[in-house]
Amino acid sequence: MRLVVLGLSLSSSWGNGHATTFRALLKAFAARGHDILFLERDVPWYASNRDVTDPEYCALRYYADLAALETWRDVIAEADAVIVGSYVPDGVAVGRFVQAHARGVTAFYDIDTPVTLAKLARGDFEYLSPEIIPGYDVYLSFTGGPTLRHIEQTYRSPAARALYCSVDPDAYPPLDVPKTWDLSYLGTYSPDRQPTLERLLIEPARRLPERRFVVAGPQYPADIDWPGNVERIEHLPPAEHPAFYSASRYTLNVTRADMIAAGWSPSVRLFEAAASAVPIVSDRWEGLDQLFAPEREIVLADTSDEVVDLLSKTDAAAAAKMGHAARARVLHGHTAADRAAELETYLEEAFATSQPELVGAE
The missing domain is CATH 3.40.50.2000 (Glycogen Phosphorylase B;)
Structure with a gap:
């Protein structure tokens, strides 16, 4: 063709x-x-x-x-x-x-x-x-x-x-690297995503000053009040995404408002993170549970309290098991x-x- x-x-x-x-x-x-x-x-x-x-x-x-x-x-x-x-x-x-x-x-x-x-x-x-x-x-x-x-x-x-x-699994392999961050987020700034980012990453970072967080992506306004334990990366080339994900104990998926309203709208970042075998924390939308099984392949969170609780009681073995379950799901239908x-x-x-x-x- x-x-x-x-x-x-x-x-x-x-x-x-x-x-x-x-x-x-x-x-x-x-x-x-x-x-x-x-x-x-x-x-x-x-x-x-x-x-x-x-x-x-x-x-x-x-x-x-x-x-x-x-x-x-x-x-x-x-x-x-x-x-x-x-x-x-x-x-x-x-x-x-x-x-x-x-x-x-x-x-x-x-x-x-x-x-x-x-x-x-x-x-x-x-x-x-x-x-x-x-x-x-x-x-x-x-x-x-x-x-x-x-x-x-x-x-x-x-x-x-x-x-x-989808994702090219050869380009997003799980890597054996030290865990640098407890929770990461990769995404360009969007006004309608920012309240969720505030609720599910920035506020937990304020409450857990001993934990490490990172937000990678361009176009964030200069007046955002980032806590001292939130690292900022302005642009992360795709070649560096696997190492970024693999260095995260958990990574966050945040969905735009129009996509939440429509449902059934998985972002490329969702598949890339899953292919990297990093456990994902996500906001909720219709159809997500048809792509990844909640609590087994993905964590769904609504509040800062839920994220704080998750990070405070992190079980490394359970998190790794969830990440590999998500990768297995991606390899059978989303490549x-x-x-x-x-x-x-x-x-x-x-x-x-x-x-x-x-x-x-x-």
Whole structure:
């Protein structure tokens, strides 16, 4: 299959989880024998923070603006499938361009589905608009559950399919390193996540001054009152994630408000942490218990008291057992290879539906 992907970023993981998601998925998709071209908008904030420049599993090329997409018109037209990702700059215009010229299957890959739907509901069409959704043969959604039916019924998508984030287990192995922190968190600052971070990490840090905490990620405001026992790491490249997780007795998963409301929205960080066999403390949302078994593969917490109690009574053997149980769950259903197989199936189904005469001819 010749696949073209127009995504937010493959080259830079700075301030976004899209890059690691695309890297794992496309590496596994290429391993299935497919040919991939990734087209990335050349923007200064990613250009100055690139940590992948020449991936072995696909061709990575840049375009300066919408007009520059004309250079790739024939490639897009001849591809067997073309995927446009969420948060792509000028995404509505990019989508129209792809739908106008692609002769193969077209798909929208939404790595931010609840955020996207909230934006659509309030008339914010930053990278997707209601009128172009029916023009995509398949809507690949970061969110599963009832949201898929909503996309089909409300926005007339021909086919909405769950394509959760995943992890390359070879890139996120458990490492035998000293435990540096009692509780860690890896994530870019988000105003709607901050209250949960305050409740489940910052307040416990205040109450447990003898314990060690860390928050890694960019864009946190300068006026946040970090306790003295909370270490800050401004940016952590993906290559350093496994060591970061493995150095944590527990790691925290915090979910954006729109994603909690939608449910069924596991972040890539959740799978990466689990693959690293670190026990996870998470906020609650519908569908999470279908991905990881509470109390056996993950800890669900609502209050500062619960986190303080957990860290105060940490049983290292029990924590390690939970971490390895979560890793086992990820290895059987949430690897990049699993997602690549699902993606292949979805694209083949969309091809059969949109071009049945060619399927019959074969």
